[in-house]
Amino acid sequence: MALPLIFSGPKVGYCGTFVDFFGLGIILPFLPFFVDSVENDPNTATLWVGGIITGQYAGVVFGSVIMGSIADRFGPKMAMVVSLGGDVVFFTLSALADTALYFLLCRIAAGLFTPVVPGETWVIHSTTMEERPAALGKFVASMMGGFLVGTGSSVALGDLGIDAACYLSGGIAFVMWIIVLLSKEPDHDQESKDMSGKKSLSEENIKETTDDGKDPLKQVLHSPAWQASAILNFSLGCAFGTGVTVPGLILKRRFGFDEFETSLFYLSSVVCMILGNIFLYRRVLNFLKPWKTFLFVCALEGSFFALQALFLWQIDNEWPFMAVMVLSIMCNTFGVPTNSLVASNLADIRAEENPDSMPVHGRVLGITRSVFNVGQAVSPFIAVALLAKQFYAPFLFVTGLLYACFFNFLRVGEKEANQVPSHANSDGKKSDTPASLHIEAVDLEASSSI
Template sequence: MTTQATQGGFRWKLRYSILAIIWVGWLFSFLDRMVISVALPFIGKDLNIDATMQGAILSAFFAGYALFQIPGGMLADKFGPRRVMALAISWWSIFTSLTGLIATYPIMLFCRFIFGVGEGCFPGASWKTIATYFPPKERATATAIQSSVNTLGPAVASLVAAGIIAAYGWRTVFIALGIPGLLIGLAIWFYFKDNPADHPHMTQEELAELNVRPAAADATGSANSGITFKEFLKKPILWQMVLIWFLFDITFWGFVSWLPSYLMKVRGFSLIKTGITGSIPFFVGTLGMLAGGYLSDRVKGQRKWMFIPNALVAGFFLYMTYTVPSADMAVVYQSISAFFMFLAMAAFWGLVMDTIPAHIMGSSSGTVNFGGQVAGFISPFAMGYLIDISKGSFDTAFVFLIIAIVASAAVALTVKQKENAAEGAPMQA
């Protein structure tokens, strides 16, 4: 993973290797959490639980995940993201495998909660690493590439889980997926450095692009590096970001968590067809995420105007999804909705990267993501409840998702773009 030039003049830089490893870590974080969406009908049958109780299993993960967003980010700011990421991946990988061994409902809830604790420590540390290794002009693109796992993860999880469950049962998929995460944790532990200047593969040319200081200077100067996390908590813009992400993730996690069940129970798809067609919206969403990151870096200072219309279009096609009679057209509309939903997501995280200074990126981005994971706790459970009281109909649950994403766009209208650009300017690693 050294830095070297190609014949065309393109130079592979250390930060690309760092991003690639982070991307793989995020991919397995989504695989490990999302296979349960495909396995859920079989877990429900095996444990003899209804839709509300199945929703509680999904929400148990988000309880642990949400609670440790801010502590995980603070740990990354204090002890460095390398240690936090490596230990977090190892932790959640162990509990991924343990999920496949559980035979009772209460222990399943507890295991998914503890699994969520491990995953909750990872996001803030990964975003801090991106903010440290990438110059400001590339951060939205880097974050969009990292965030492409938000779409690829569910897509791959749907295919992998359906194939393994059909062949070996739902327990095997969890046991098997725990193993790669331990290897990723080792790679991060031995390859990453918290300060780019300390990395043996960092060139002076790339270091100059980042404008970072040696570790010793960083240790002595961090106290004077700008606004503190405590001070930033008083900024209205932070809480606007939290609320936008909370509302947006009501839709995202409801969409992701219940899509396989919707296709099987309402549209009548088989397990294998659900695995294939359920992955299509997320592959399409990956294109939206990457396009959003690319475009977002070219409209810096106007990112909210990328977020708002795309969020509204995503909500419209969610409405079309559950009202169209044709099952195949429902998949088409889901895919269109996913494209615009994830394009909006890329614009949002570009805005976050503009807003938060790099030296408090771990704790502050963890705070923003906390809002999203509270939504992740609420949304699957609420949807399960709405499905139960609607006697198996998903219509009310879809209305719930549409209202949330429209509300996120409404809150984004209140963001003062010029103020954000000014506050995001001092993002020095």
């Protein structure tokens, strides 16, 4: 039984990830207050906040690979059913937590069932190459939309606390689990339909690439483009993990914010994330190729990191700090769909060269996401430890300068990262033009030939 048209195509992938980030958004503002209620020492409580978020992201590191493998072997639908089932169970168990350790163990287990990679794989299998950049931008917007609604709901919950937030998240995840269970599996051959039956490679090339027995997954992971993007991706993960952990602590400890004010801060951050991602993937990629977009984002991120440090040093007013923090978090999310676009393009190219092999999108996206999650897992605990010792601002300043300067010189694999698979072209030839620019490039060639 299939659901009505509203739940077809990439929308299911958007909604599945929306639900998971709703849970993160509704829990996060309550977390420092929950830990303070079960731990007497403020410094110990601060370390527990970083440890819980680090633990969840550590689970996601392994969960991304696991869910990616399930998506390749059994399809994105099965992976989404498993991941949302885990959400239901561990949101419910988190509501019963009465110690910081119990809550930490629940969040580590929840990370193993991350629906982000199943959602990305669902979107990629449901869209053509021309649709993919915009679809991945919408995917990140749906993640941040879930965070936005979750944070807004935490404002509405008020004094009901983190247990009510976890119960509500588990209930919504259960509804989405039923929806996915009844949804139609995305069509893995979506792109091949656009070719109208044409083969993108010659028979000779098909035979050669089939006979050499190369593993397309290893080809992607060994490519300079993926390895260079992995370094950038790890850095973005560190920045994101710090960005969602430290602001709430600083606003509570230094500026005396309560739950309502902290929730409003996260709410404003997520609004900017959504608007920024929609703008980036509708406008910026029309002018910059994916790799230059990625490096441009890194320069902005590093600049805002350095500004945050300066404001922490010199300014006691919370508003300048909050403004720069919001912009920094917004810029950080730009890199996520750009990296997914590069990874999915490389997976498509290798899959074309090895047509008889098992699909690799899920595993490539899973490992790519894991690299990001390693940064997310490492950074919160280090950041809160530095914050407790008053070393956070100088560390942030130096990191920001390195971020802004160094990564713009990291050009390894740029040409390969900007390639799109040959099935994106109507004539079957490979191109260095990004998918988002391919239609315009074809029109220009046609007009010049006339």
